[in-house]
Amino acid sequence: MSEQTPLLPRSLSIEVARVTEAAAVAVARLRGRGIEKDADRAAVDAMRSELNKLAIRGRVVIGEGERDDAPMLYIGEELGSGDGPAVDIAVDPLEGTTLAVKAQPGSMAVVAIAAGGTLLHSADIYMEKIAIGSGFAPSLVDLDLSPRENLERVAKAKGVQVSDLTVCILDRARHIKLIDEVRAAGASIKLIGDGDIAGVIEVVESGESGIDLYMGIGGAPEGVLAASALRCIGGQMQGRLTALNEEERRRAAARGITDLTRKYTVEEMAGGDVIFAATGVTDGSLLDGVKFHGGSIETHTVIMRSATKTVRWLRTQHRAAPKFQEG
Numbered sequence: 001m002s003e004q005t006p007l008l009p010r011s012l013s014i015e016v017a018r019v020t021e022a023a024a025v026a027v028a029r030l031r032g033r034g035i036e037k038d039a040d041r042a043a044v045d046a047m048r049s050e051l052n053k054l055a056i057r058g059r060v061v062i063g064e065g066e067r068d069d070a071p072m073l074y075i076g077e078e079l080g081s082g083d084g085p086a087v088d089i090a091v092d093p094l095e096g097t098t099l100a101v102k103a104q105p106g107s108m109a110v111v112a113i114a115a116g117g118t119l120l121h122s123a124d125i126y127m128e129k130i131a132i133g134s135g136f137a138p139s140l141v142d143l144d145l146s147p148r149e150n151l152e153r154v155a156k157a158k159g160v161q162v163s164d165l166t167v168c169i170l171d172r173a174r175h176i177k178l179i180d181e182v183r184a185a186g187a188s189i190k191l192i193g194d195g196d197i198a199g200v201i202e203v204v205e206s207g208e209s210g211i212d213l214y215m216g217i218g219g220a221p222e223g224v225l226a227a228s229a230l231r232c233i234g235g236q237m238q239g240r241l242t243a244l245n246e247e248e249r250r251r252a253a254a255r256g257i258t259d260l261t262r263k264y265t266v267e268e269m270a271g272g273d274v275i276f277a278a279t280g281v282t283d284g285s286l287l288d289g290v291k292f293h294g295g296s297i298e299t300h301t302v303i304m305r306s307a308t309k310t311v312r313w314l315r316t317q318h319r320a321a322p323k324f325q326e327g
Contacts, residue, residue: 200226
């Protein structure tokens with residue numbers, strides 16, 4: 001994957017923001033209702049509708065839903081008006097479904113669009129990940145090193161003690177050993193219930209977030225989306241596709257993925273020109289959630305682009321009827 005791939009139209013950045021805004025607003029109407037599939041479906045339907053309005057020839061290469069039969073944008077699905085550039089699309093229409101339906105912090109709608117053929121084509125399985133911010137020597141951290149070794153490397157590079165570091169890890173039973181090893185090394189841990197895209201992004205602004213590393217196994221779609229963001233804002237990440245059971249191995253093989261030992265860099269997961277957008281559904285550390293104000297709706301969105309290294313934060317008022325409309 002090379003930066004010689006064609007640049008995406010500048011106007012596409014704002015158009016992609018409309019996609020995540022529409023999905024976030026659709027879900028926000030269901031916050032706290034406890035109905036996960038309805039929330040997923042609302043996000044998927046809104047995102048599909050908005051993507052089909054874009055002047056692109058898009059193909060979904062990273063989708064959600066295969067693991068749990070949730071409503072999804074299907075891998076291989078073609079979207080867009082059929083005009084414009086050929087693009088790869090990675091989506092997580094509702095990152096943190098459980099968070100949204102419990103009205104808990106951190107859920108958001110996420111999409112990345114990249115020049116065709118430059119996003120990692122992955123099945124909806126799991127991925128082992130490690131990520132740190134920018135400004136470090138290449139390959140400072142590595143999935144094949146122990147947690148202690150990685151922590152010691154980062155501490156030395158930052159000129160601090162391991163005890164000064166904080167690691168973000170998904171709160172899952174599969175991480176019991178990892179959590180024990182990180183704590184035995186002396187580092188602190190921020191456990192999160194969901195939302196590992198934001199968890200990875202936060203390592204880039206460790207001074208504000210307090211997160212120095214991200215470690216652990218999460219969804220492969222979220223891994224590619226997080227890598228898309230890091231392509232825009234810097235940071236190191238390694239990912240290794242992981243099948244937790246036979247069904248996931250079958251799913252990977254069906255997508256032509258046979259090497260589950262390979263480690264992917266950020267550039268191998270998201271190359272070329274990438275546009276990343278996310279809109280908050282519920283308030284979180286990265287984004288504020290959707291707010292309803294009588295006849296208007298307020299959204300909070302971040303848009304990033306790798307070619308220009310720009311990050312835009314949009315706080316938008318949509319003066320709309322009760323159903324989302326955006327001019």
